[in-house]
Amino acid sequence: MAKDPVCGMTVDEKQAVATYVYKGATYYFCHPGCKAQFKKSPEQYLGKK
Numbered sequence: 001m002a003k004d005p006v007c008g009m010t011v012d013e014k015q016a017v018a019t020y021v022y023k024g025a026t027y028y029f030c031h032p033g034c035k036a037q038f039k040k041s042p043e044q045y046l047g048k049k
């Protein structure tokens, strides 16, 4: 299972409706809207730890 970096939901890689490759890593999203958000400002979602 992967985690949607935008909304924090757990996403099954096989059933993810949207994926996005950023800096060599693949991210999975529960909704195309989450992917759109991530594409706009990926650092915002990856920077917080």
Ligand SMILES: [Zn+2]
Pocket (backbone or CB within 6 Å): 004, 006, 007, 008, 009, 029, 030, 031, 034
């Ligand atoms: Zn999401």
